[in-house]
Amino acid sequence: MPENLIDDFIARPYPLLLQGVVRHYAWGGERYIPELLGIANPKNRPFAELWMGAHPQSPAQALLPNTTVDLDKLIGVAPEKILGRDSVKRLGPALPYLFKILDARDMLSIQVHPSESQAREGFEREEAAGIPVDAPQRSYKDRYSKPEVHVALTDFWMLNGFRPAQEIAKVLQTVPEFAPLQPAFAGDDLERLYTTVMTLPQQEVDAMLNPLLDRLAGEQPTETENPDYWALKASQSFARPDGRRDRGLLSIYLLNLIRLAPGQGTFQAAGVPHAYLRGINVELMANSDNVLRAGLTPKHIDVPELLKALNFRGEHPQILEGQRLSDIETVFPTPAKEFELCRIDLLTGQNWAIDPDHQAEILIVVSGHVTAESENREMELHRGAILFAPATCALRLVAETTSRCYRARIPKRE
Ligand SMILES: [Zn+2]
Numbered sequence: 001m002p003e004n005l006i007d008d009f010i011a012r013p014y015p016l017l018l019q020g021v022v023r024h025y026a027w028g029g030e031r032y033i034p035e036l037l038g039i040a041n042p043k044n045r046p047f048a049e050l051w052m053g054a055h056p057q058s059p060a061q062a063l064l065p066n067t068t069v070d071l072d073k074l075i076g077v078a079p080e081k082i083l084g085r086d087s088v089k090r091l092g093p094a095l096p097y098l099f100k101i102l103d104a105r106d107m108l109s110i111q112v113h114p115s116e117s118q119a120r121e122g123f124e125r126e127e128a129a130g131i132p133v134d135a136p137q138r139s140y141k142d143r144y145s146k147p148e149v150h151v152a153l154t155d156f157w158m159l160n161g162f163r164p165a166q167e168i169a170k171v172l173q174t175v176p177e178f179a180p181l182q183p184a185f186a187g188d189d190l191e192r193l194y195t196t197v198m199t200l201p202q203q204e205v206d207a208m209l210n211p212l213l214d215r216l217a218g219e220q221p222t223e224t225e226n227p228d229y230w231a232l233k234a235s236q237s238f239a240r241p242d243g244r245r246d247r248g249l250l251s252i253y254l255l256n257l258i259r260l261a262p263g264q265g266t267f268q269a270a271g272v273p274h275a276y277l278r279g280i281n282v283e284l285m286a287n288s289d290n291v292l293r294a295g296l297t298p299k300h301i302d303v304p305e306l307l308k309a310l311n312f313r314g315e316h317p318q319i320l321e322g323q324r325l326s327d328i329e330t331v332f333p334t335p336a337k338e339f340e341l342c343r344i345d346l347l348t349g350q351n352w353a354i355d356p357d358h359q360a361e362i363l364i365v366v367s368g369h370v371t372a373e374s375e376n377r378e379m380e381l382h383r384g385a386i387l388f389a390p391a392t393c394a395l396r397l398v399a400e401t402t403s404r405c406y407r408a409r410i411p412k413r414e
Contacts, residue, residue, distance in 0.1 A: 005064045010078045013390035015374045018071065018362065020101075020386055021058040023049040027237075029103035032153075032280050036101065036366070036384040046105070052362050052386050052408075053098035055287055062388060071095070071388065075360075084359030084391030087410045090337070097339035099362050099408040100283040102150070106237055107230070107277045109297035110159065110248045110255070113146040114309045115270040119290050120144075122305060139302045144288035147336040149320070151265035151343070151406070153366065156279030157224060159255035160317040161272045162190055168314060171253050177212040178253070180204070191312040197250050198294070198303050209235075209245035224259065227252045230277055238296050248295015251275075256317050265320040265341075267334040271311030282366070282406045286338040328352050340411040346370065346399035354395040359410040361389040368403025372396070 009016075022033060028048025034041040041047065051058045054072035061068040072094065075082045079093035087096065114122060122140035131138050162168070165188040172178050172185055184196035213235050221228040231252045238246045255273055260266070265281075268274050273294055292306045293299055322330040322343065328350065330343040344352055346368070354361070365385045372379045372387060373396045381387060381397075389395050397405070 005067055006069070006074070006077055009064060009074070010081060013082055013393055014377055015372060015379070015387055015389045015393055015395050017063040017379065018052060018386040018388050019061040019063060019068065021051045021060060022047055023051065023058070025049065027104055027106040027108055029105040029280070032103045033101060038384055047103060050101040051098065052100065052364060053287065054095035055098050060386070082360060082390045084410065087359040087391070091410070094287060095360060096287055096410060097408055098285050098287045099364070101280070101364070102276070102283050103280045104276045104278055107234060107296060108275055109299065110251050110273055110275040110294040111291045112273045112294060112306065112309050113148070113268065113270050114140070114290050114292060116145040118309055119288070137300050137302070139292060139305050141289040144286055144290065145270050146286050146288040146290050147270065147334065147338070148268040148283060148285040149265060149332055149334045149336065149339070149341050150281045150283040151320070151322070151332060151341060152260040152262050153280040153282060154262055156260040156281055157277040158258055158260070158266070159252065159273070159275040159277065160258055160266050160268070161256050161274070162254060162312065162314040163256050164314045164316065165190065168193070168254055175212070175253065177208050180208060190314055194254070194310065194312065195307055197247060197254070198307065200247065202244055205247045206245050209249055213245070225257070227257055230257065234296055238298070240298070246295055248297065251295050258317060258319070260319065263322065265322070265332055266317055267320060269335070271309055273310060282341070282364070284339045284341045284408050286336065337411065340409050342407040342409065344397065344405040344407055346397065346403045348399055348401050351396055351398040354389060356394070357392060358389070359391050361407060361409045363387045363389065363405050363407045365403060365405050369400040370397045370403045370405070371400060373398065
């Protein structure tokens with residue numbers, strides 16, 4: 001790292017532009033993220049996620065004058081000064097959140113994130129057993145939980161949490177192929193039903209799903225409100241070379257299928273099973289990689305750890321509409337201590353100034369054009385610009401046109 005530039009920055013941290021990192025997972029869309037970033041995509045590669053954070057695997061690049069530095073390394077030089085004293089004291093010397101734009105053209109795996117105590121215990125157990133951290137059968141990549149909040153930028157389809165018991169009972173009665181599961185749900189015991197689904201011998205899974213998928217292939221369901229549509233689609237997306245069926249297809253019927261309108265979101269607490277099916281969102285999560293999978297994936301499924309992590313309460317999910325703090329700021333509060341997601345909407349000529357005692361923040365312009373002012377510096381932020389604001393630095397945005405930004409911050413201590 002070029003020492004003198006870093007020294008200048010550390011002496012008096014100022015807002016910096018970031019260059020995010022694109023993840024080209026196969027399920028990603030081909031247009032939204034390249035257009036947001038203003039880059040060409042002539043080979044139509046999938047641009048699945050844009051990471052804006054300091055995760056050591058894919059840190060954003062901090063653009064200092066005449067040079068770039070990995071954001072995690074820059075923070076490491078002076079964590080208290082860059083992140084804020086309160087953040088370091090409560091959450092450690094690394095950026096506690098990871099901010100993303102995600103574009104799902106095709107569905108992602110069904111997953112659940114462990115609680116903090118389960119993550120710590122699981123990580124230490126796997127470390128002690130000598131399982132390499134990148135081994136396919138490894139479940140815990142770090143010691144932390146991974147709560148997530150997201151807000152849709154387009155219509156967005158997802159699975160979120162188990163459906164209420166009476167809805168599940170109705171599914172088992174009305175989908176004829178699921179009749180063999182009815183005894184496992186006697187007494188509305190969701191844990192027993194789901195344990196049965198996840199431990200059923202593969203030939204019994206196939207015996208239920210093959211006739212269901214044959215029927216759906218004939219019916220060609222088109223309604224995205226109906227799990228049949230997504231089950232048929234998933235059977236094609238996750239077709240296995242050996243012709244076996246992915247038991248995650250059953251979960252599509254057991255979890256709440258929801259469609260978010262742009263501006264609506266959900267919070268994924270530890271233990272809540274979820275899957276993104278289609279759409280573009282902005283996502284903010286704790287800086288962890290602990291994912292336990294439950295299906296719609298060729299990857300390893302650790303059934304005992306999954307069952308231990310799951311919250312078996314059947315209920316409709318809470319849809320976050322955001323709380324308007326003013327005509328400019330909307331916040332999406334969650335119980336997470338690591339992050340808070342906010343939106344800033346500015347009409348031409350309007351301006352917004354950051355709270356002076358803020359901790360480290362990241363902001364992305366999703367539409368419009370703003371000028372960012374900080375003491376004697378000025379920067380033009382067009383659509384797709386990502387700004388990192390170190391703790392306590394001054395920052396004011398002036399809208400050159402009607403603009404919308406999403407902002408990740410560390411919530412104030414209660
Ligand atoms: Zn997740």
